[in-house]
Amino acid sequence: MALLITEYRSHRLDSLRATLSVVVDPIKYLIDLPSVLIEQTAHSVSSYSTLKRENTRLREEQFIDKTRLLKFDSLEKENIRLRALLENSFKLGEQLLIAELLSINMAPYEHIVVVNKGTRFGVHPQQPVLDANGVVGQVFRALPFSSEIMLITDPNHAIPVQVNRNGLLTIAVGSGQLNRLNLPFLPNNADIRPGDLLITSGLGGTFPSGYPVAVVDDFTPITNKPFVNITATPKAMLDRNRELLIVWSDSSPVSLTTKPTPEASKPHPNDQSSGSGLVGEAPAGARAGTDSDDQSAGSGLTREAPAGARAGTDSDE
Amino acid sequence: MNSYSGFGRIILTIVMAMCLRIAPWPGFLTNINPDWVLLVLIYWTIAVPERVGIFHAWTIGLLTDVLTGRVFGQYALAYSLIIYVCLLLHKRLRQFPLPQQGLFIFFCLLFTQMLLFWLNNIQHPAQLHAFFWLPVFTGTLCWPLIYTALRRVRLSRRTK
Numbered sequence: 001m002a003l004l005i006t007e008y009r010s011h012r013l014d015s016l017r018a019t020l021s022v023v024v025d026p027i028k029y030l031i032d033l034p035s036v037l038i039e040q041t042a043h044s045v046s047s048y049s050t051l052k053r054e055n056t057r058l059r060e061e062q063f064i065d066k067t068r069l070l071k072f073d074s075l076e077k078e079n080i081r082l083r084a085l086l087e088n089s090f091k092l093g094e095q096l097l098i099a100e101l102l103s104i105n106m107a108p109y110e111h112i113v114v115v116n117k118g119t120r121f122g123v124h125p126q127q128p129v130l131d132a133n134g135v136v137g138q139v140f141r142a143l144p145f146s147s148e149i150m151l152i153t154d155p156n157h158a159i160p161v162q163v164n165r166n167g168l169l170t171i172a173v174g175s176g177q178l179n180r181l182n183l184p185f186l187p188n189n190a191d192i193r194p195g196d197l198l199i200t201s202g203l204g205g206t207f208p209s210g211y212p213v214a215v216v217d218d219f220t221p222i223t224n225k226p227f228v229n230i231t232a233t234p235k236a237m238l239d240r241n242r243e244l245l246i247v248w249s250d251s252s253p254v255s256l257t258t259k260p261t262p263e264a265s266k267p268h269p270n271d272q273s274s275g276s277g278l279v280g281e282a283p284a285g286a287r288a289g290t291d292s293d294d295q296s297a298g299s300g301l302t303r304e305a306p307a308g309a310r311a312g313t314d315s316d317e
Numbered sequence: 318m319n320s321y322s323g324f325g326r327i328i329l330t331i332v333m334a335m336c337l338r339i340a341p342w343p344g345f346l347t348n349i350n351p352d353w354v355l356l357v358l359i360y361w362t363i364a365v366p367e368r369v370g371i372f373h374a375w376t377i378g379l380l381t382d383v384l385t386g387r388v389f390g391q392y393a394l395a396y397s398l399i400i401y402v403c404l405l406l407h408k409r410l411r412q413f414p415l416p417q418q419g420l421f422i423f424f425c426l427l428f429t430q431m432l433l434f435w436l437n438n439i440q441h442p443a444q445l446h447a448f449f450w451l452p453v454f455t456g457t458l459c460w461p462l463i464y465t466a467l468r469r470v471r472l473s474r475r476t477k
Contacts, residue, residue, distance in 0.1 A: 020383045027335050027384065035341075104339040112386060141386060148386050 021143040095248040111154035134212040134235030162201035183230035348448040351456030374400035
């Protein structure tokens, strides 16, 4: 029996856990059943007018979002062009999977939730999980029919973040409270103030960069200590959402030619198999692999840039 | 005596205990949710020691591990140790009045919780809330409830 505990340190028992979880998972779904039923009945008895109102609201929202996306498209193109100027690799978007929370309670002191998608859907450990507002956490353990997600507020969780205003890098550590993150590794003179948005920095390789994580809400310098006490509130609604997004970040960089190759536009679920090494290696590999493309694209653009500049000055005169 | 149906009842009650274990209790109740599975196991060990053994306890412990997402073998170890003690003492335990049984249960739960605490601390030294120890007390308070309920389940079988 004690052997089992030591054996846990290797991943040899994962398959046994998966097999046993098939036995136990029905219990999880059974427990979840009442809340699902309540939700369904609430849906079915909601009146026609409410539904209609909701429908109009959603349509308006969708319209607004679509218009925003129009702009996003051009911004993305611009971003690719700018990165081409910098001879940097560009990462395309991610593939998403909507998972629904099972309302069960695993252990009272850990912020771990269970969702209804598992390895059957290609979910694997260390995948980032988001909701509509920000980062929620990461997949902690994937079982065949469910998977466990550690929230960013778990005391054992840390997420590399960046201050959106000035790019200051730090790490946000979970506090054990659902509405608080701690930033313990910043010096007293750090350029950070309440209201700053923290986004994922992409370091460490688990989380793709650029997603909002939290907003700084308190900055209290401690006079005789080297580090300052900063707390932040997570952007994601950790205790309110039932739907979560599991993300497959596409770690293979896209070449800088204007149209992406078909394999790059369709990310593979198993891309991010080896956790942390990937992001560190990706830019280097990209530069080596697409060197010729880069330079042609880059040089083409730089050649055009002076022409544009000249045109600008011409009109000025 | 139909042994098969008896075993079915044991499994059914344990599944129910597992449900209670992971059910989302509102608010403060989450912190004091006792270890139902262990309580039910202890009852069946005392009542029908020829049916429930250390191996069963170990298997159920493993399932609880998977269910609650803990380190593999954590509950398996705790449950089998407790059930071993219960098997040794089951004749004496049956004679005890309910308060005295409660005292025994209290120490059982305390031991389990201490074991889990120790195993958790080996993995990652975490500072635990004082609430960590509350399930021991609530579990003890729940024992008479479980005892009478399961006794009814068991005796209803015998009359059939």
